[in-house]
């Protein structure tokens with residue numbers, strides 16, 4: 042961990058772990074401890090406070106590349122999973138959501 046690192050990163054799981062934790066705590070009243078240091082998309086270990094989930098807030102370029110590629114891949118996987126018993130409109134909307142995030146990470 043580099044204390045002089047001024048950049049904002051993405052967590053390696055792109056916030057899904059936080060969403061899961063929030064869901065658990067609101068559903069079951071559990072309050073799990075948030076890790077103070079997390080693995081970032083660029084491979085560094087960074088303080089959780091130095092990560093963000095909004096593309097516009099992330100300033101670490103390798104993290105932006107990582108997040109853009111990851112969201113693009115999720116969008117493609119959603120569109121390829123048409124055999125699942127999901128509404129095609131829902132799939133399309135979910136894919137569009139990830140494509141939009143990928144675009145926002147890729148710009149700038």
Ligand SMILES: [Zn+2]
Nearest residue numbers: 050083101104
């Ligand atoms: Zn980073």
